[in-house]
Amino acid sequence: MQPTIQPVSGRPVAPPLIGGEIPLIDVSAYLAGVPGAAEKAAAELRYAFENVGFYYLAGHGVPQKLIDDTYEAAARFHAQPMEAKLAVKVDEHNIGYMPIAQKAPPNAAAQGKKPSQNEAYFLRRERAADDPDVISGRRFHAPNKWPAELPGFRETTLEYIATLEKLCQKLVKLYALALDLPETFFDACFAKPHMILRMSRYPQIDGTDETVESLVPHTDSGFMTLLPPNKVQGLSILLPDGRWMDAPGIEDAFVVNGGDILHRWSNERFLSTPHRVRNVSGQIRYAIPFFCDPDHDTMIECLPSCQSAERPAKYPPIKFGDYALWFAAQRYGHMAKVQAPSEAEIAPGERATSRWQA
Numbered sequence: 405m406q407p408t409i410q411p412v413s414g415r416p417v418a419p420p421l422i423g424g425e426i427p428l429i430d431v432s433a434y435l436a437g438v439p440g441a442a443e444k445a446a447a448e449l450r451y452a453f454e455n456v457g458f459y460y461l462a463g464h465g466v467p468q469k470l471i472d473d474t475y476e477a478a479a480r481f482h483a484q485p486m487e488a489k490l491a492v493k494v495d496e497h498n499i500g501y502m503p504i505a506q507k508a509p510p511n512a513a514a515q516g517k518k519p520s521q522n523e524a525y526f527l528r529r530e531r532a533a534d535d536p537d538v539i540s541g542r543r544f545h546a547p548n549k550w551p552a553e554l555p556g557f558r559e560t561t562l563e564y565i566a567t568l569e570k571l572c573q574k575l576v577k578l579y580a581l582a583l584d585l586p587e588t589f590f591d592a593c594f595a596k597p598h599m600i601l602r603m604s605r606y607p608q609i610d611g612t613d614e615t616v617e618s619l620v621p622h623t624d625s626g627f628m629t630l631l632p633p634n635k636v637q638g639l640s641i642l643l644p645d646g647r648w649m650d651a652p653g654i655e656d657a658f659v660v661n662g663g664d665i666l667h668r669w670s671n672e673r674f675l676s677t678p679h680r681v682r683n684v685s686g687q688i689r690y691a692i693p694f695f696c697d698p699d700h701d702t703m704i705e706c707l708p709s710c711q712s713a714e715r716p717a718k719y720p721p722i723k724f725g726d727y728a729l730w731f732a733a734q735r736y737g738h739m740a741k742v743q744a745p746s747e748a749e750i751a752p753g754e755r756a757t758s759r760w761q762a
């Protein structure tokens with residue numbers, strides 16, 4: 405059944421639903437500047453986030469060759485000897501190589517889950533050694549840790565990051581419209597966004613063992629996650645009615661989801677939906693998710709359009725950088741020892757809906 409969607413302005417619209425559930429939103433007309441296209445895409449986006457928390461993004465303009473090259477770069481990185489990967493081991497800025505975890509995150513462990521079966525390499529915005537933020541040691545503002553022996557790796561990954569950064573800067577205008585805000589509302593805090601490219605390698609897992617996952621059920625922490633089309637399946641999302649749904653690969657369409665910061669900022673109006681990965685495909689699976697977040701100093705304070713007398717703000721304001729540090733410290737073993745904001749500083753107010761994070 406087609407959903408009824410309230411228009412942002414003009415006529416109601418109804419996006420196609422993949423698998424009967426996940427909206428497919430084509431932004432090509434919006435990116436081409438067609439009048440009315442932003443409002444149409446924003447209405448579809450609003451439907452996606454109020455009902456599912458995930459959508460397929462078509463018409464994004466990212467060249468398939470760049471996506472293919474970046475997948476190949478991920479495979480090349482992980483094909484290196486362990487010694488070369490450990491030479492760029494992940495640091496306290498969450499940059500570098502992270503081996504397969506020894507321990508599951510607390511919430512997943514409490515559900516009897518073993519550690520996620522994936523290794524990952526993280527890149528952030530490229531920064532020079534003389535960048536003032538690098539010199540002052542500002543958290544999450546460190547230089548990337550480049551592999552020594554991979555010609556072309558740096559060029560490809562930086563082009564992928566730059567291309568997705570530009571795309572996200574256009575998409576946030578739709579997010580603003582979808583939240584009944586002026587189109588330019590998020591522009592300043594995404595002028596130089598926090599960005600993470602995660603290059604994950606998932607070995608096969610034993611599909612009969614329910615305690616082992618390639619990536620344990622979790623919500624993403626940030627504002628926006630973009631997953632380019634993946635030839636190897638494995639991602640499932642937890643629908644609001646409690647069913648796990650395999651997210652099919654759609655040619656030319658990114659899978660996009662919101663994270664906990666979007667959920668918090670929107671006073672829980674926009675969903676941050678749990679998802680997981682199980683690689684039972686019979687082959688190694690790679691993923692190259694791109695996480696795009698507001699800049700470090702952005703105050704995440706209930707959006708003006710998401711509160712009312714009936715629906716007061718559920719969360720106290722928090723600076724994005726503090727939130728990101730708290731999250732990393734509780735999620736990642738290598739960050740556990742850094743001084744981070746306490747649970748009490750980040751914790752939602754009493755009105756927040758208790759939700760599950762892994």
Ligand SMILES: O=C(O)CCC(=O)C(=O)O
Binds near residue numbers: 604624631634638639
């Ligand atoms: O590998 C995938 O398809 C999803 C990865 C993911 O959810 C994540 O890295 O947060």
Ligand SMILES: [Fe+2]
Binds near residue numbers: 622623624629679
């Ligand atoms: Fe995720």
